[in-house]
Amino acid sequence: MEWHQYLYPMLKGAWVTVELTFFSTILGGIFSFAFGIGKLSHNWISKAISIGYIEIFRGTSLLVQMFWLFYALPLVGQQIGINTSIPPIIAGVLALSLNIGAYGAEVVRGAIQAVPKEQYEAAKALNFTARQTMWRIALPQALPEMMPPFGNLAIQNLKDTALVSLITIADLAFIAERLRNITQDSPTVYTIALFIYFGMALVLAAGLKWLSRHLGNWRSAGGR
Amino acid sequence: MSNPIVKFDNVTKRFGDFVVLEGLDFEVQQNEIVTIIGPSGSGKSTVLRVLMTLEPIQEGIVYVDGDMLWHEERNGKTVPASENHLRQMRNRMGMVFQQFNLFPHMSVRRNLTEAPVQVLGLSQQEARKRADELLEMVGLADQADKFPGQLSGGQQQRVGIARALAMRPKVMLFDEPTSALDPELVGDVLNVIRELANEHDLTMLLVTHEMQFARQISDRVCFFDRGRIREEGPPEEIFSNPKQDRTKEFLHAVLHPDE
Amino acid sequence: MLYGIHWDTSSNLAFTLSIIPILLEAMIVTLEATVIGFLLAMVIGLILAALKGVPTRIVSWPATFIIEFLRDTPLLIQLFFVFYVLPQVTGILIPAFVAGVTALGLQYSAYCAEVYRAGLEAVPKGQREAARALSFSPSYTFTRIILPQAVPRVVPALGNYLVSIMKDVPVLNVVTVLEMLTAARIIGDRTFNYLIPLSLVGALYLILTLVASFMVRYVDMRLPKRGIPLK
Numbered sequence: 001m002e003w004h005q006y007l008y009p010m011l012k013g014a015w016v017t018v019e020l021t022f023f024s025t026i027l028g029g030i031f032s033f034a035f036g037i038g039k040l041s042h043n044w045i046s047k048a049i050s051i052g053y054i055e056i057f058r059g060t061s062l063l064v065q066m067f068w069l070f071y072a073l074p075l076v077g078q079q080i081g082i083n084t085s086i087p088p089i090i091a092g093v094l095a096l097s098l099n100i101g102a103y104g105a106e107v108v109r110g111a112i113q114a115v116p117k118e119q120y121e122a123a124k125a126l127n128f129t130a131r132q133t134m135w136r137i138a139l140p141q142a143l144p145e146m147m148p149p150f151g152n153l154a155i156q157n158l159k160d161t162a163l164v165s166l167i168t169i170a171d172l173a174f175i176a177e178r179l180r181n182i183t184q185d186s187p188t189v190y191t192i193a194l195f196i197y198f199g200m201a202l203v204l205a206a207g208l209k210w211l212s213r214h215l216g217n218w219r220s221a222g223g224r
Numbered sequence: 225m226s227n228p229i230v231k232f233d234n235v236t237k238r239f240g241d242f243v244v245l246e247g248l249d250f251e252v253q254q255n256e257i258v259t260i261i262g263p264s265g266s267g268k269s270t271v272l273r274v275l276m277t278l279e280p281i282q283e284g285i286v287y288v289d290g291d292m293l294w295h296e297e298r299n300g301k302t303v304p305a306s307e308n309h310l311r312q313m314r315n316r317m318g319m320v321f322q323q324f325n326l327f328p329h330m331s332v333r334r335n336l337t338e339a340p341v342q343v344l345g346l347s348q349q350e351a352r353k354r355a356d357e358l359l360e361m362v363g364l365a366d367q368a369d370k371f372p373g374q375l376s377g378g379q380q381q382r383v384g385i386a387r388a389l390a391m392r393p394k395v396m397l398f399d400e401p402t403s404a405l406d407p408e409l410v411g412d413v414l415n416v417i418r419e420l421a422n423e424h425d426l427t428m429l430l431v432t433h434e435m436q437f438a439r440q441i442s443d444r445v446c447f448f449d450r451g452r453i454r455e456e457g458p459p460e461e462i463f464s465n466p467k468q469d470r471t472k473e474f475l476h477a478v479l480h481p482d483e
Numbered sequence: 484m485l486y487g488i489h490w491d492t493s494s495n496l497a498f499t500l501s502i503i504p505i506l507l508e509a510m511i512v513t514l515e516a517t518v519i520g521f522l523l524a525m526v527i528g529l530i531l532a533a534l535k536g537v538p539t540r541i542v543s544w545p546a547t548f549i550i551e552f553l554r555d556t557p558l559l560i561q562l563f564f565v566f567y568v569l570p571q572v573t574g575i576l577i578p579a580f581v582a583g584v585t586a587l588g589l590q591y592s593a594y595c596a597e598v599y600r601a602g603l604e605a606v607p608k609g610q611r612e613a614a615r616a617l618s619f620s621p622s623y624t625f626t627r628i629i630l631p632q633a634v635p636r637v638v639p640a641l642g643n644y645l646v647s648i649m650k651d652v653p654v655l656n657v658v659t660v661l662e663m664l665t666a667a668r669i670i671g672d673r674t675f676n677y678l679i680p681l682s683l684v685g686a687l688y689l690i691l692t693l694v695a696s697f698m699v700r701y702v703d704m705r706l707p708k709r710g711i712p713l714k
Contacts, residue, residue, distance in 0.1 A: 059692040060685045061650040064664055068685060071677035079678075122325035125276050126339035126391060127314045136338065140329045155555065162557035166657060173559055186567035194556045194564065201555035218329045218371050 003188045006179055010189075013175030014196050020161040020171060021204070024096035025154050031101025032150075036108025037134065050105065057102035063163050066095035070167045092164035100157045107149045111142035144216030151208040155201050162197075172196060227290055229254045229427050230275065230395060235284030237270060244270045246451035248284070252395075257421050257428045259438040259459075262448030263474060268431045271448075272397045275429070276319045277310050288316055289394060315344075318393030322400040324380040326372040332359070332383050333368040336390045344391065351390075358386040362416050378409030382416055389420075396420070398430040410434070417441070435479060439463050447471045485669055492674055499679050502670055506683055509666035510691070516584050516662060517649040523588025524648070525641070528595025535596065554593035558654050562586035566658050583655035587648055594644050602637035603629065635706050642699030646692055663687060 031053075038050035057065065069091040077084025086094070115138045123133040165174035176193040180186045232250035236243065244267045252258050260268045273279040274286060277293065285302075286293040295302050296309045305313075327335050336355035340346040346354070359365045362382040372380055381401060388396060398417065402410040414437050421428060421441045432438055438445060439459045446456040447468070455462065455471045466472045484490065486508045491501040534546035553561070566582040569575070577585075606629050614624040653664035667684045671677035 056685075056689065060688040061653045061664070063653040063656070064681065064684055064688060067664065067668070067677075068681045071671060072681040075676065075678035118321065118323055118325045119327065121278055122321060122327070124278060125314075125317075125319040125321075126387070127311060127343045128339065129311075129343075132342050136342065137327060141327075159555070159557040162559040163654065165559070173557065176560065177563065180563070180567065186563070186571055190560060190564045190568055193560050194552070197556045197560060198552055205555075218373070 003185075003192070006183075006189055006192055009175050009179065010172060010192060010196060013170060013172035014200065016169070016171040017158070017161050017173075017197075018200065020093060020096065020164060020169075021154075021158045021200075024093045024100065024161070025157050027093065027097035028100035028104055028153075028157065029150075031097060032104025032108050034105075035101065036105035036112070039105065039109050040112060053098075054102045054105050057098050058106070062095065062099045062160055063166070065099060066091060066163060066167060069095050088164070088167045088169050092161075092167060092169050096157060096160055096164070099160070100153050103153055104150060107146050107153070108142070111145035112138055114145055115141045144212065144219055147208070147212030147215060151205065151212065154208060155204055158201055158204055159197070228252055228287075229256075229289050230429070231287040232271070233285045233287065235274070235281050235286060237267075237274060237279065237281045244451055245274070245281070248452060250446070250453060252427060252429060255425050255427055257430070257441055257443045258446060259430045259432060259442040259444075260446045260448055261432070261435070261438065261474075261478075262454075265450075266448040267451045268448045269399050272319065272399050272429060272431060275395070276317050276397055277314050288313055315391065316394045317397060318388035318391055318395070319397045319399065320381070320384050320388050320401050322404050324372075324377070324384045324404070326380055326383055326387070328372050331369050331371055332364065332375070335372070335383060336387050339387070340390050354390055355386070358389055359383075361419075362386050363412070376409055377405045378412045381405065381413045385413075385416055385420075395427045395429060398428065398432065400431050400433065402432065402434060433478065435463065435475075447474065449474070485666060490670065490674065492676070495679065498674075498676065499683065502680060502683065505670065506663055506666055506680070506687060509661055509663045510687060512580075512660065513649065513652045513662040513691075516580065516587065516652045516655060516660065517645065520584040520587030520591065520648050520652075521645050523584060524591035524595050524644070527588055527592035528599060531592055532596040532599040535600070550593045550596050553589055554597075558586060558590045558651055559657065561589055562654060562658060565589075579655070579658040579660045582658055583652075583660045587651060587655075590651070591644055591648055595641065598637055598640045598644070599633075601640075602633040605636050606632045631707075635703075638706055639699065639703050642696075642703065645699065646695045649691060649695060650688065 035050040035053050038046040039054065041047050041050070069086065070088060073091075074083075074085035112134075119137055119141065120133060123137045128137065161171055162173035165171050165177060168174070172193060176189050179189045183189065228251040230250070230252035232245075232248045235245055235248045235250075237245040248267075248271070250271065260271065262268050270279060274281055275288070275293070281294050285295055291313065292302070292305070293313050294305050294310075296305045297303075326332075327338070330338060333352070333355050336358060337346075337348070337351035340351040340354060341348060356365065356368070359368055362385060364379060364382055364386070367375060367379060367383075372383070375383070385401075401417065402413050405413065414434065417428075417430075418437075418441055420426060430438070430442075442459045444456060445459050445462040446453050447462065447466075447470075448454070449470055455466060455468045462471070463475065466475055485505045488505050488508075489501070490505070491497040531546050531550050535543050535550060537543050537546075562582065565586050566577060566579065569582075570577055610628055610632065611624065614628050619628065652662050655662055656665040656668065659665060663684045667677070667680035670680045
């Protein structure tokens with residue numbers, strides 16, 4: 001096989017990587033907001049669950065989490081008599097999302113807390129409800145703060161998708177490993193793989209930079 | 225004398241061990257313009273913040289327009305107010321902050337319309353109409369689409385005043401409204417406040433260091449020190465003829481800082 | 484059995500208790516890989532950061548590129564590269580553990596380089612100006628003025644990466660380094676009970692992370708940083 005013949009299958013794998021990154025980042029984002037805001041809640045149940053989630057998924061290894069969902073979860077179901085085995089792709093996306101969600105939750109929490117206390121006072125004086133204050137006053141001001149760290153998390157997520165190849169999902173890493181097995185041409189295969197990942201990361205980074213600039217427009221208006 | 229619109233009845237407020245308001249008795253009549261002066265730490269801002277429901281009290285009762293503010297009547301007993309009750313009462317007050325506290329991510333106009341629409345339930349058109357009138361009144365009609373970051377401090381504070389007025393409060397609270405401004409911008413803000421005082425039926429409670437201004441617009445001046453009112457009366461009395469030593473001391477230090 | 488220790492499949496509890504010693508043995512490998520990988524990352528990162536800071540572009544641009552490349556490519560692929568490609572190209576066989584810590588070191592060197600750069604940059608420019616005005620030599624300025632102010636900012640970030648490395652060690656399981664996840668898989672493969680070994684590994688990781696974070700915070704607290712504005 002010639003090196004350029006590697007490209008087609010690897011790009012197909014790369015597309016799977018893109019899809020994985022996309023869905024897990026979005027789902028992870030939802031978890032981030034849910035549990036980041038939940039950690040700030042006055043309701044102690046929400047707070048406890050959020051803290052528990054964040055500590056567990058930040059405090060353990062992503063690969064261990066992924067293997068657990070893929071190998072161990074079905075066994076939990078066996079004990080209680082229901083089928084809890086999930087297809088590899090779900091296990092992969094879920095593990096990635098839960099993991100990035102936990103880190104993202106801390107980012108969300110930190111950004112919300114960074115909104116000056118005076119803003120909350122002004123909102124209270126105008127009689128906004130707590131929910132209105134969160135969604136209309138605090139979050140919009142917190143979002144530009146969140147973007148740089150979120151950007152880093154998204155790129156980290158892209159890299160982490162390579163691990164799903166270990167639970168049999170046919171992403172770029174999986175295809176690369178298979179090609180290496182067939183051709184024994186590891187230098188070429190892995191060099192191409194590295195550069196494809198590199199390229200994807202750069203595109204993602206550029207996209208995120210555009211997004212964060214767009215979100216924080218009101219910040220640059222002025223410059224006092 | 226008709227019922228006061230604001231009444232503090234033996235109110236005590238503590239921050240931990242520190243007593244900020246001590247057995248305070250204080251009244252404001254409807255449409256009265258009262259200025260509170262005094263050294264820092266005397267509790268002046270706290271009076272406003274308690275009224276705006278930003279700070280709770282430990283003892284005593286605060287009445288606004290005849291109703292209890294931090295307490296309510298339930299089954300014939302007086303109990304601490306629920307959030308619902310506080311929200312109902314809060315609408316009667318409006319506050320202008322020393323640091324303006326405008327919402328930076330919203331345009332000037334939206335700063336004015338957001339609360340009337342979301343809290344009072346006005347339609348976008350009604351809120352916008354009200355906002356435009358208020359902006360006209362404070363002289364910022366042409367800045368409606370700008371963002372707070374693009375305005376000077378004086379302009380921001382005038383927007384702050386308009387934003388509070390948009391909620392049509394009965395009592396307007398001004399917490400050192402010009403203390404954070406460059407000296408040359410102070411005049412514009414004071415003019416707006418003066419116009420409010422002269423031409424509108426509003427009860428106004430100001431905390432300020434601008435003594436000349438206080439003298440001009442107040443119906444009554446209260447000198448606060450260490451959590452209580454030490455002296456109060458019409459501005460001519462307080463400024464020209466203070467009776468208490470502490471008042472004399474304070475006024476002398478403030479009005480003649482270089483002596 | 485593993486490490487010469489038998490497991491007891493008579494009951495769930497017996498099983499759990501009997502594999503703990505095995506996992507603890509594997510944990511030692513995890514910790515070794517973490518520490519060595521971290522040290523490698525700190526050193527390589529330092530070299531890369533230094534090269535990036537060199538004014539000559541022929542030197543700094545490749546360094547910048549390498550840092551970016553290492554940062555934007557997955558650890559797994561870097562590991563495969565070190566483990567499969569280097570031997571094929573150089574003819575030297577690389578043991579799995581060495582390949583593993585090398586990959587960890589490379590991946591995190593990029594982060595360390597960034598941390599060093601940020602730490603140095605955070606020292607106010609006025610410090611260098613004052614030092615020059617007082618005629619301090621560049622080397623004295625760096626070691627006695629700049630560095631002591633950069634280190635307190637750098638330590639917490641490095642500490643966090645240390646914990647991250649620890650959580651990335653299981654990736655080494657693909658080249659059969661016998662760390663905790665590998666041990667759990669072996670036990671699972673042979674007993675068909677993955678639930679208990681994997682859950683135990685998860686729990687052990689939680690404990691390790693807690694302890695490690697604690698230690699990082701302790702070191703951070705004990706650092707001499709009186710008077711240095713850290714915000």
